[in-house]
Amino acid sequence: MTTSNTKDGLFTSYDAEYWNTYLDARPTYSPNFYNLIFQHHAQKGNNSWTLAHDVGTGPGNVAAVLAERFERVIATDASPDHVNAARQRQQQTDKISFSECKGEDLAHAGLSPPRTADLVANAEAIPLMDAEEAIGCFAELLAPGGTCAVWFYGRPTFAGPDSTVNEACQRIFYCISTRLLNKIGGVSGPFWERSTRTIASQLDNVAFPAAQWRDVVRYKWNCEQATMLFHDESQFGGPVERVNCVGPTEEVVSKTDPGFWQMQWGAAEVRRWFEAHLPTWFEDKAQDLELEGWYEELDRVMGGGSLPVAWPVVLLLATRV
Template sequence: MRSTTYRHLIAPLQRGSRSSLRQHHGLAISGRGSTGFQRCAIRSQVPGTMHTRARCFSSTATLREEAEDSENFWRVSADDSQFWHDYVSTRPSYNAAFYNEIYNHHNAHSSKWEVAHDVGCGAGQVCEELATRFAHVVASDINDTHLAVAKRRLIPSLGAKRISFTHSMGEDLIKHHAPGSADLIAAAEAMVLMDEHVALENFHRLLRPGGTLAFWFYGRPTFSDLKLRAKAQPLIDGIMVRNWSKVIRGSERRIAGFKRAAEGMASWLDYVPLDPESWSNVRRIKWNTSATLPFFGEEACGFPIHPTSNVKPGEYTEEREDPNWWKNEWDIAELRRYFRVLFPGFKEALGEGDQEINRMFQELESHFGGEGKTQQFTWPAVLVTATRK
């Protein structure tokens, strides 16, 4: 699903037509700091085939291409300051240890720290961090609302010379930037929204030899305490399922798009193939695999989900359990706020229009220990880094 969101994730995920979608830095399906998927139009032509593939999955943009998409649940104005404040504040806070996984990889294989790209930038949380290490940051997104928010948030602190903005989907970045012009490309929450083959080809062309590709995904907020997780996490999962199941419906093409995204999440990004002819030093690190990474699975989709793996021999893989990973201390009101920006058009997400969701929030409040009482949450996450040959 970087603000990003957990966004986050959604617009219909369609196959066979041009669709609009963003990365949810957070799915929301969140950049970075994103829950939510953003608007990411995706087109692809796979060698040896004649069909196109499109994914459209966004918390802030919805297509109007078919009657089934007539109600726009996710449109949010760039001027809605309360929404964007809540959107950023309910994303996981990427810690120094996480970014050091990326920086250490880059430092081991490159001496250049000139240009970094944040693909599917959302509100710009990752851009802020990259600007502490790279001379210039390119923020790109297909969603013009996200770019407007990122500009408003970042230009006052970074200045117009330190950051630039590109209105483009990830697969088209090579049309806007010269080959070999980037030292690092970061994509938070975005890969499951893109055609991975076209995106990887683009990223390989954009990077200098020795440059770093880093893409990652995080899933549902998860109680850190294992006893509380056993009792209360099914309620959070139930709210997820009840909301996503309202969205994953419609035409066969749309459902096929959701299936691709769901299977990508269920694969913990292992489905992304990094050809040894093009990429070296591949590292795949997963945190908290005992938790649920996908924002939606078979229960919400209503059709089978089949994870796949394209992990190659020689790639480094590691799993880490860490209940303090990207920890958030939330009370029940903050958990409601998370769902409100994950599903900004659904009153059900606040427990206002769906009796069953309202009941689940009330039960969750009792597990919290009452109004105002906080509990610690962690996040399942996966990071993939690779060096461009």
């Protein structure tokens, strides 16, 4: 597996083998979730299904679903290795074209004429981008009535019947996360500050100017009682700034649904999740006894079994004026 070792490039050069592991370890976007996006496009948008962009395609899983509805899909990623991996994984369809391009630069990349796309999707990538530049770029790509769909899921939340056990598991999860993030240099610097601010703000810092957008809806699942951050912010310099750019006419729909994308995890699944999301540290590294101790403690707290895991999720939908 080929990976980047820079802390600014956690998702810059992973191959197809890695992405299979990643997809197995993370939640799966449900058909009902995609239908929410498609319904918005049909009811609030132009109801045209000719061209979609999948920005930050990673392994191409979102592009494959979009290809079931749209005549053509352009899937892009800033990493050439990602593009190659996605092309290999999705080679069964000729409806998807793959290109290397930074998301903020798409409006000038010439992959499609300006203002012709019917939908732009950006899954789990907006914290890695300059949100203002990205949304401006998406506006340039979209035709009038086109739909912008941006979503992100935060850290796993233990949702078993015993709140004391859940809290203990969450504490251990943060200990593991902090240990691993410290090993790759912590979360300091402009890239991490911007990314952490976006996640902590639950994407409320992603603005949709009224001159360009209408019918903005912000869906939030399991966000009222949970942070989306994957690490304990107190371990990295204290509370993270929360930014709110939600406009006065925008609709916010908050739901509590522990069953949303729910998974069943034991200590082994927690380990697999971390190894999938921070693979650069796990390559050819000596055993970390402290880390192993946390996994053993987690298994003990779980009684050697497993617990349901829920996810805080935000979906932003907006229609191009």
